[in-house]
Amino acid sequence: MRRTATELGIGAADVTVGLRPAGALEGNSCDRCGKTVKAISTRRTGERICKTCAMRPQLICVDCGHPREHDPKTTQDACPGCRGTARAQCRQCSRSIFALLPAKAQPRCLFCRARQWVRARLGETVSEPVDPRLNSFIVRLAATHDFPQLRQWFLRSPAATTLLTRMAHGQVPIDHDTLDAAAGDRGGRAISVEHLRRLLVAAGALPPREEYLARLEAAFARVIEHTPGEDQMVIARYVHWHVLPGVRRRLATGRDPQRTCTLARGMLYGPRRLVDELHSRGEHIGSLRQPVLDQWLARRRSDAISVSVFLRWAARHRLASSVNLPVPRMNDPMDFNDPDQQWELLRRCLHDHTLSPRTRLAGTLVLMYGQHASTIVQLRASHVTPGPPTTLRLGTDAVEISEPIATVLRHAATGTISTLAERGIANSFETSEDRWLFPGRGPGKRLGTEALLNELRRAGIRSRQARNTTLLTLARELPPAVLADLLGIGTSTADRWRQWAGGTWAAYEVPSHR
Structure with a gap:
C-alpha cells in the first residue's frame, strides 16, 4: 500500500509509506515494538514498523504533517524529527513551524x-x-x-x-x-x-438541544398521525398532557435522558395496540368494555402496566369508562452476589491495574455505593472535589472517596487519563471545562449506559447483583434518610431496602443543622 502526501492533504511529496520486499526484511525487528517481522519502511524517519504498530492510533506532526504514533502521556504536537530543528514562520498565521521548504518559499503550517x-x-x-x-x-x-x-x-x-x-x-x-x-x-x-x-x-453554529427528547417528540408525532378514528385525539391528549410533561419533569431533576425517553416511548406501545384492537372491532376507547379488556390483557400481559396507566388517566379525564385494572406489583430483589464474591470483585477494582481506570472507577461505584450504570455515566467533573479529602457528590451529601480510587477519580475529572481510544476529529471540538467523567466518542457526548454495562460484564461484574448486594448491606447499617442523601436514591426506595434488610429505624430522626 502506498500513501502520498497529496492523499494526506499535505501538499509537496514529502511523505510516502511503502512495503519493502519480503526477503529483504527477514530477520529484521520492528523499531517500535522490537518484534522480528516483515517491517514497513518510512522514508522520512527511516523507521521499520510492523503492521501492528502501523495500525495503532496516530497523530499528525504539526510541522511536517508526518504520521506519528499517538502517545497519550505526552502533549507535544511535533514529532521527534521536527523538535529542536531549524524553524520558520507560517506565511498565513505566523506560527513558528519546521521549515519544510526553503525560507524564501514562506511555508504554511499544517493548520x-x-x-x-x-x-x-x-x-x-x-x-x-x-x-x-x-x-x-x-x-x-x-x-x-x-x-x-x-x-x-x-x-x-x-x-x-x-x-x-x-x-x-x-x-x-x-x-x-x-x-x-x-x-x-x-x-x-x-x-x-x-x-x-x-x-x-x-462549534456554536447550532444551538444545543436535548436530542433524546427531540426524537421522542418526533416519534410521538408519528404515532398520533397514524392512530385511527376518533381515538387520535385521546392519544394526542395523553401524550401532550401526561407523558411529555412527566418526561420534562424527570429531565429537569437530572434523570438519564436516554433511559427516561426510552421508558416513555415504551409507555405508548400498549395503548397504541389496544386502540388498534378496538378499531378492528369497530369500537373506540370511550366504549371499552370489561370483557374486551380482559380478553386483550390475557393475550398481551406485557402491556398491562402501560395500559393501566393510560386507562386510569383516561377515566380521570372522562375520556373512557371506569374498568377494573390490574394493580402493578413491585417484585422483591432476587439476584445477589455471594459476600466473598462481592469482596473479591471490589478488591480487583481497587488494586488490579490490568483493568482500565474507567472499569475500576465504575466498578467501585457499583460495588461500594450501589450506583446504577445510568447514574454513573452522568457524573461530571463538577461532582468531584479534589480535596483533600477527595469527595464525590452522588446525592445531597458528598461521600469521601479513599485511595487508590481517589487518584483515579481526580484524574478522570481533569482528563489526564486515557479513557477512550483516539476519537479523531472530535478532539478539537471539546470545549466544556465541566467534562464527563465517562466521555463518549463524540464532542460533548457521554458514554452510553449499555456500553458501560458491557465493560463491567467483561470484568466479571454483574451490575444488578452487585448493586442489590451493596444496597442490602448499607440498608442494614444506615437509616433510610441518610442512605437517600448519600447515594442519591429516593427516600421511599431507601425505606423499601430497609424493609427488605429487616432493619428497624422507625424512631430515627435526621438531626437538624443549626
Missing part, C-alpha cells in the same frame, strides 16, 4: 493547509464564499491532529458532507430542522448526520 483544504472541499470560491456562520466550525475541523481521519470523514460520510456543502452555500438553512429532515425516519440511527449535528453544536 492553514487543512483549513484551505476543508474550504476547497466545501466548494468555496472567490465569488461564492462559505457562510460565515460556519467559520468557527471550519477552524475547529482544521485544528485536528489526525488529518487522515478528517479526509476519511469527508469520503465516508457523503450524506453529511453533501448536507454541509449545501448549508455552506445557503441552499438549505443551518438549523436542526434541516438535519432532522436529512435523518428522516432513521432519527438517531442516521449516524453521519447525527455526528455532524454534534460537531455543529460544539
Whole structure:
C-alpha cells in the first residue's frame, strides 16, 4: 500500500509509506515494538514498523504533517524529527513551524493547509464564499491532529458532507430542522448526520438541544398521525398532557435522558395496540368494555402496566369508562452476589491495574455505593472535589472517596487519563471545562449506559447483583434518610431496602443543622 502526501492533504511529496520486499526484511525487528517481522519502511524517519504498530492510533506532526504514533502521556504536537530543528514562520498565521521548504518559499503550517483544504472541499470560491456562520466550525475541523481521519470523514460520510456543502452555500438553512429532515425516519440511527449535528453544536453554529427528547417528540408525532378514528385525539391528549410533561419533569431533576425517553416511548406501545384492537372491532376507547379488556390483557400481559396507566388517566379525564385494572406489583430483589464474591470483585477494582481506570472507577461505584450504570455515566467533573479529602457528590451529601480510587477519580475529572481510544476529529471540538467523567466518542457526548454495562460484564461484574448486594448491606447499617442523601436514591426506595434488610429505624430522626 502506498500513501502520498497529496492523499494526506499535505501538499509537496514529502511523505510516502511503502512495503519493502519480503526477503529483504527477514530477520529484521520492528523499531517500535522490537518484534522480528516483515517491517514497513518510512522514508522520512527511516523507521521499520510492523503492521501492528502501523495500525495503532496516530497523530499528525504539526510541522511536517508526518504520521506519528499517538502517545497519550505526552502533549507535544511535533514529532521527534521536527523538535529542536531549524524553524520558520507560517506565511498565513505566523506560527513558528519546521521549515519544510526553503525560507524564501514562506511555508504554511499544517493548520492553514487543512483549513484551505476543508474550504476547497466545501466548494468555496472567490465569488461564492462559505457562510460565515460556519467559520468557527471550519477552524475547529482544521485544528485536528489526525488529518487522515478528517479526509476519511469527508469520503465516508457523503450524506453529511453533501448536507454541509449545501448549508455552506445557503441552499438549505443551518438549523436542526434541516438535519432532522436529512435523518428522516432513521432519527438517531442516521449516524453521519447525527455526528455532524454534534460537531455543529460544539462549534456554536447550532444551538444545543436535548436530542433524546427531540426524537421522542418526533416519534410521538408519528404515532398520533397514524392512530385511527376518533381515538387520535385521546392519544394526542395523553401524550401532550401526561407523558411529555412527566418526561420534562424527570429531565429537569437530572434523570438519564436516554433511559427516561426510552421508558416513555415504551409507555405508548400498549395503548397504541389496544386502540388498534378496538378499531378492528369497530369500537373506540370511550366504549371499552370489561370483557374486551380482559380478553386483550390475557393475550398481551406485557402491556398491562402501560395500559393501566393510560386507562386510569383516561377515566380521570372522562375520556373512557371506569374498568377494573390490574394493580402493578413491585417484585422483591432476587439476584445477589455471594459476600466473598462481592469482596473479591471490589478488591480487583481497587488494586488490579490490568483493568482500565474507567472499569475500576465504575466498578467501585457499583460495588461500594450501589450506583446504577445510568447514574454513573452522568457524573461530571463538577461532582468531584479534589480535596483533600477527595469527595464525590452522588446525592445531597458528598461521600469521601479513599485511595487508590481517589487518584483515579481526580484524574478522570481533569482528563489526564486515557479513557477512550483516539476519537479523531472530535478532539478539537471539546470545549466544556465541566467534562464527563465517562466521555463518549463524540464532542460533548457521554458514554452510553449499555456500553458501560458491557465493560463491567467483561470484568466479571454483574451490575444488578452487585448493586442489590451493596444496597442490602448499607440498608442494614444506615437509616433510610441518610442512605437517600448519600447515594442519591429516593427516600421511599431507601425505606423499601430497609424493609427488605429487616432493619428497624422507625424512631430515627435526621438531626437538624443549626
